[in-house]
Amino acid sequence: MGTVTTDDGTVIFYKDWGPRDGRPIVFHHGWPLSADDWDNQMVFFLSHGYRVIAHDRRGHGRSGQPATGHEMDTYAADVTALTDALDLRGACHIGHSTGGGEVARYVARAKPGRVSKAVLVSAVPPIMVKSDTNPGGLPIETFDGFRAALAANRAQFYIDVPTGPFYGFNRPGANVSQGLIDNWWRQGMTGAANAQYECIKSFSETDFTEDLRQIDVPVLVAHGTDDQIVPYEDAAPLSVKLLGDGTLKSYDGLPHGMLSTHPDTVNPDILAFLES
16 A cells, blocks of 8 residues: 555545556546555456556545545546556556446546556446436436535435445345445545535536547456446447447446446456456
8 A cells, every 4th residue: 555646635435456567457436435446356356367556536525525526537637647647558447336437537548658548437438427428317307416425414425326226235135234325334434525526526526528539558447237327328328439449348237336246247358358
């Protein structure tokens, strides 16, 4: 574990496990979580000889809690600071949900040789909010509701989300894990309320269309068809159409948090993509 300090003085916490000469994977977590959400994947890929790195986004987890910079351009700049500090080359960047947007913005702007592949899992691109140009998106009132719930009672909101739609535990017959619910709450409450509040705008209203078009490395886009947070039809299939070298992997009936509920299904597919 270590830290890197960005140009505006924000300290970014990261984990860095595995051989220094191993092929690096950088994991980008979703809102409002932290690098800990990648524990399963980090152990899995570590066991396959990879060097695994995951950071806490600014305002989240153990990173600094600044008043500003809670938008995608700064998130991507923070990743650049991290990858420069570690001198990562030929890395694969894997992002879940909001982290998928962060990956798209960073990879589109990455220095030559830094990135070899990318994976977007249940990711927010191209854009979530409904508009004239994105009629299949979610109405702005949905995200206004998120903000209102966070401001009113963040602790309860962060129980309601994982108990319900995030992991699909609100579906009949779901195999509910109290440990996942508790760990989601723990991670969320570690971060800063102001950063998480502002991040809702960042993940819902940022348009990643041009980022996806500019990416020139192979990208795997993985998404569950029963995603209640980032609806499948307005995300993964549209992203693949914008990518120059994109592969779509759909998971019938799996939820937004499928990396945690079904890692034995998703992890091998990501490994196969990395090694293809």
